[in-house]
Amino acid sequence: MMLSRASKYAILSTLFLAEHSSETRKISVKEIANSIDVPSPFLAKLFQQLVRGKIISSTKGPNGGFYLTKRNRKKAVIDIIENIDGLEKINECFLGLNECDGSNPCPVHFIVEPFKNNIMGKFRDKTITEFAEEISSNGRVLTLKDLTTPKKQ
Amino acid sequence: MMLSRASKYAILSTLFLAEHSSETRKISVKEIANSIDVPSPFLAKLFQQLVRGKIISSTKGPNGGFYLTKRNRKKAVIDIIENIDGLEKINECFLGLNECDGSNPCPVHFIVEPFKNNIMGKFRDKTITEFAEEISSNGRVLTLKDLTTPKKQ
DNA sequence: ATATATTAAGACCTTTTTATCTTTTATACT
């Protein structure tokens, strides 16, 4: 029931692409890494993998970079998680039991399950585009930068 | 927003102690490790730390082992988590943002927050004893053993 | 064609987490 840091980076960055990139406006790893505040060589690796998984797209060379096609935009956040962490990991029991299911529930299963269904539903049923739109219209934060001291960043 | 494996082991084992141990019935690491199905040298380390943190008790020598005093039984699950992982870890943002709070919410903050309050409330407000009682009366599972194929275990 | 910018691939390093092993210390029983 938890995301690796890699997944987190991948989700934030892909949502960033959804908002800021297009087939005519490609964005380099460095630019994204700076905006989200993640280590760029690490993000580069993740992006390679997401490209192989057809979740994002890339082109090399000058004016190249990463972007989302119409196709990519129909993917869901869960596809990112699946691609980076695999699905088992996020379905794990909160207390580490072998199986997370109602027939052999751990002490907190019935607290965790509704939440899991809720968030997984969102990750599964909303497209990347829908998710990104919701984010920008609701003013959600998409960076790992420290926003607590609003000095120069 | 996640527990380490160490915390999970510690929680399950302490709840096991709550149900099965007493000042006159002390239980060895090996016995617990077998019941819960965790690596016993690792659990031994965790228990050392919980003893230092006054969350569980121990005595050495023959018929020695681990157990809970009345005092120990008044502790809460959150004390175990705090002792092993520290509180920061479980309060972390689900997507890794620097701060998890409503003024700079990540895209899933308002799904996560109610769940977090719910489960943390349980971990904070119920004593170990209460928790353990609830568990046994509701038939919750307290082992990491594989229960899917109900052959000999 | 050439230079340049950018991703792709793969090897490598570091840190954290998980797990084990060995030796010492305390307790209880005879």
Next chain:
DNA sequence: AGTATAAAAGATAAAAAGGTCTTAATATAT
């Protein structure tokens, strides 16, 4: 006192996660 038993302490090892670096490939623009 002597012996057996169990935890405490500390050193060490193995695995996983996170992160970096170097070189190759490829697309673009001039």
